[in-house]
Amino acid sequence: MNRKLDIILEALFTGADEAEVKRRDEMAPKIMLQEWMEEFLKQKDIKKNSDGSYDVDGDVDLQDLKLTKLPLKFNHVSGYFWCHNNQFTTLEGAPKTVGGGFWCTYNHITTLEGAPKTVGTSFWCDNNHLTSLEGAPKTVGASFYCHNNKKKFTEKDVKAVSDVKGYIYV
Numbered sequence: 444m445n446r447k448l449d450i451i452l453e454a455l456f457t458g459a460d461e462a463e464v465k466r467r468d469e470m471a472p473k474i475m476l477q478e479w480m481e482e483f484l485k486q487k488d489i490k491k492n493s494d495g496s497y498d499v500d501g502d503v504d505l506q507d508l509k510l511t512k513l514p515l516k517f518n519h520v521s522g523y524f525w526c527h528n529n530q531f532t533t534l535e536g537a538p539k540t541v542g543g544g545f546w547c548t549y550n551h552i553t554t555l556e557g558a559p560k561t562v563g564t565s566f567w568c569d570n571n572h573l574t575s576l577e578g579a580p581k582t583v584g585a586s587f588y589c590h591n592n593k594k595k596f597t598e599k600d601v602k603a604v605s606d607v608k609g610y611i612y613v
Contacts, residue, residue, distance in 0.1 A: 472509035479505070480514060492518055502543070505529070513537060524559075526550075527567070534558050534578070544585070547571070553593070555579045565609070568592075576604045585609040 483489070488500035497515055502522035505513070510529040513536035517524070523543035531550040534557035538545075542563040552571045556578035559566075564585040573592035579601070586609040589596050598611045 475508050476510065476514060479508065483515075494518075499538075503538075506546070523564075545580075548588075566605075569612070576600055579604040581605060583607045583609070586612065588612045 483503075486499075486501075490498045492498060495516055496518035498518050499520045499522070501520075503517065503520050503524045503526075505524075505526040507528045510526075510531065512531060512533065513526065516536040517538035519540045519542075520538045521542040523545075524538055524541045525546045526537070527546040527548040527550065529550050531547065531552055534547060534552060534555065537547075537557050538559050540561045541559045544564040544567065545559055545562045546567045547558070548567050549570045552568070553573060554575045554577050555568060555573070558568070558578050559580050561582045562580045562584060565588065566580055566583045566586075567588045568579075569588045570591045571593075573589065573596075574594045576589065576596060579587075581604075583605055587601050587605060587607045589601060590612050596613045598613055601607060601611045601613065
């Protein structure tokens with residue numbers, strides 16, 4: 444899915460001038476987020492909790508939206524949670540538990556504060572600006588990926604904060 448490209452191509456095919464194409468390019472992330480929110484809130488498999496957080500029976504895909512923060516507060520996601528390739532500096536609002544995997548790679552986070560406490564399969568936080576593993580999941584059902592960060596972590600660093608059932612990639 445490359446919705447941003449679709450938005451730009453639509454402008455080109457409708458005869459938009461260079462300024463309009465540039466404007467649509469700049470607006471694409473906002474349009475994509477608005478479309479995501481509209482689709483998300485229509486789903487039957489979500490439940491809004493009294494604290495304003497959401498439980499999702501399924502996956503949440505927020506990758507590649509150029510977000511600076513999570514647009515909603517999540518509690519439990521039964522499937523996978525993808526929020527990689529954004530511009531997050533924090534994981535505030537991330538689910539407390541994820542039944543599948545959790546991807547927050549290629550962001551600008553420096554700590555894992557706000558990360559899920561439990562991840563059913565793999566946890567991916569590589570290619571960020573991490574200087575600490577504080578806030579890492581307490582339990583990871585498969586592998587833990589934290590290579591290519593500002594600080595080079597060791598397997599011992601990961602084991603000190605998380606019970607990882609699979610491989611640790613540092």
